[in-house]
Amino acid sequence: MRPLVDGQPAFRRLCEAIDAARQSVWATVTFMWPTFQMPDRRGSALDVLNRAADRGLDVRLIFWRPDPETASLKTNAFWGSPEHFALLNESASGCRIRWDRAQPGYCQHQKSWLIDAGTDTETSFLGGINLNPHSMVSSGHQGEGQNHDVYIELVGPSAVDVHHNFVQRWNEASERHLIDGRWGPGSETDLPFPNRVPPARGNAIVQIQRTIHGGRHADGHASPGGLPFDISAGEQSNFEQYLAAIDGARSTVYIENQCIDVPQIIDSLRLALHRGVAIVAVVPAEGKVSEELASLGKFEKFTLAGLAGLGDDGKRKPVWVHAKLMIVDGEWGTVGSCNLHRYSLFGNCEMNAAFWDRDTARALLSELLQEHLATDTARMDDHVALELFRSIAEQNRQHFEADEHAWQGIAFSLLPPPIS
Template sequence: MTIPAASRASYPVRPGNAIHPLIDGVPAFRRICEAIEQAKHSVWATVTFMWAACRMPDGRGTPLDVLNRAAERGIDVRIIFWRPDPETEYLKTNAFWGAPEHIEKLSESHPSLLIRWDRAQPGYCQHQKSWLIDAGAESETAFLGGINLNPHSVVAPGHRGEGQNHDVYIELAGPSTVDVHHNFAQRWNEASERKLPDGRWGAGSESDLSFPTEIPRQRGQALVQIQRTIHKGRFANGHATPEGSVFPIEEGELSNFEQYCAAIDAARSSIYMENQYVAVPEIIACLHRALRRGVEIVVVVPAEDKAPEPLLDLAAFDHFTLAGIAGLNDDGARKPVWVHAKLMLIDGEWGTVGSCNLHRYSLFGNCEMNAAFWDSKSVRALLDGLLDEHLDVDVSGMDDRAAMQLFGRIARSNRQRYEDSDSSWQGLAYSLLPIEGSGR
């Protein structure tokens, strides 16, 4: 492997996985709902935010409607919801944290639905967004990414107006799903609120889960490592994952941070990154070193009035592109689309997708989970899909570096149109750096 794996991690690199990228909320949640509807044994989810207004695709109703139908079929349905603490209380509005109105909603649910609430280290967030289907069974499948149960995320492709989100999940099948299973069991068993009268819901929610013992069969060719951010002191039981080592989880885990730095430092040709925030100095320093080596870099972030300050120093390099995306409203005007994805693709060979932003909260304090994968087929499928959406062009015949260079040219051309108040762009992407001499 030219990109090294995280060395200090709960989970090993495992061969034999299949990865399928799911770009944006409707395709992602449509596929997740299909998997829930086909589940034979269990559906387990870790949820950060669940808006009351969220509806699943194709008339399926609310997320709870989908999960209740699974429970009615006798499926073991468990959810770990984040409960904000006093320092994060401002985020309660769209979290399903166990308020009286949430308990009232649950009173209408199937009695076998099981829930535990979980707080993070004070000031931080239980930020994992994962779905695990048929844990421990032959059909075990996991979904990892950054998409919240948010009405702004579950929007039909092509509807790119103001207030909408762009995000990504991956579907994972094969040996590494056992580590998603282990993560869920570890979190369920040590959920912070589990012993409080209002810290769990459903008959059976008081019972802990067994850790997995069997590794699923190989389903593809991808090497995968499940990586996390876990604050020290949150968990105590470092029970080893199957064919893994006992990990001192009480000391915390920073394998997401280790992997991001190692991957950027190993890049030889190209880096494509989408992230809601890129603000940690160590990550910026890694990108700066890569640019000095001549690596072609594209970073896609939310399109705000002012480009993120930490990234502006990188703009001195011609082979660096900082971009946002904007869609067309019904009136023909361009409106920014919020980039909520957390992904990076390197050299057309390696990628990571998950819940981890590149700010200090996600890298050092929140509870996060990503899947890093070494598989050129999966990486190119994701890269080609993203650039087809953002640039409205097929890049599948280009090498990774040429694709990044094309992205830069189109983004700069669209920036010029933006400054000329011309909304007839190619695709969605535009440079967040003003054209020299434009006065803006």
């Protein structure tokens, strides 16, 4: 497995995988802006996918279609409007598409890609990065209006569960029987579930988990090597994994998330702080922070931080933290689409990859801290690294309050400085 920090490196690697694909490219997409362009002058995401289809690959896409309760989000979604169908017609798109609604009021929020499904080289990408211009940032060069985010690339047995998820969603996509609910010859046919597990690659133990609202799917067909699962009742394994990981933390918890406001998660963080665990939570500097999360600031080992890069005018500009990841004790981690709010944990359709491998976890933590602190922490243990994060973030907070822009890195504390 390989983490891919920020949009430009992630999409460059994804495009390389698409170019090398021999059989298929499948994706679940939440948001796709018409102005989004892939790196290196490859054109739009649809351009890249159309070229793959023109090569004879089986290109399948599941797009979210908002319902009336989420209609305000249609602007950023490729939801199957007449304009979207006109674009598909104009480009003579060979993609096969199905549209899918979520539980009313929620979102089909998975962002996943699967290359050459069912083969020994089956490769998946998943995370939180949307197909919008704000995502197209190079690692370490964030500025105003840009997002910090993470994808993860997986090759090996875990990819079969990404495959299984796609088939389950494709076959039961809510709009599949409507005239405007699908596109392309072959989009009317269902897919067989995977029946073989790709060979092991690397040393990381990886598990795919999801949020699925009850009543959205009926076919609980088992993934290869697994057991049938009553998916009709829904799935909350993202929530269960987050709680289990925090409750099991012995030394550190590092979180990057767009929103942390679920009481059970904050209660678990509080209990971890009582055990002496050091916690760093990186959230959007301009986002709304719940009182419950901010109240953890009374603990000496809790750091709440945002990110601010240097703009062209030499002043600090907020960077939107769109990543959804957690690293525990420098050994276990999770990356995906799942925010720590009630929508992602209990109602949206979400997918994360959790991994247990010290080398991978420490490599990801070191890469993130190199970007946020402009410091190499690769040789530090996780506790020392997070203590350094706290120190630099508090120093940068003082610079922020003094309207000084010469910081070390881009992280700064969102809590007032301690009273001396």
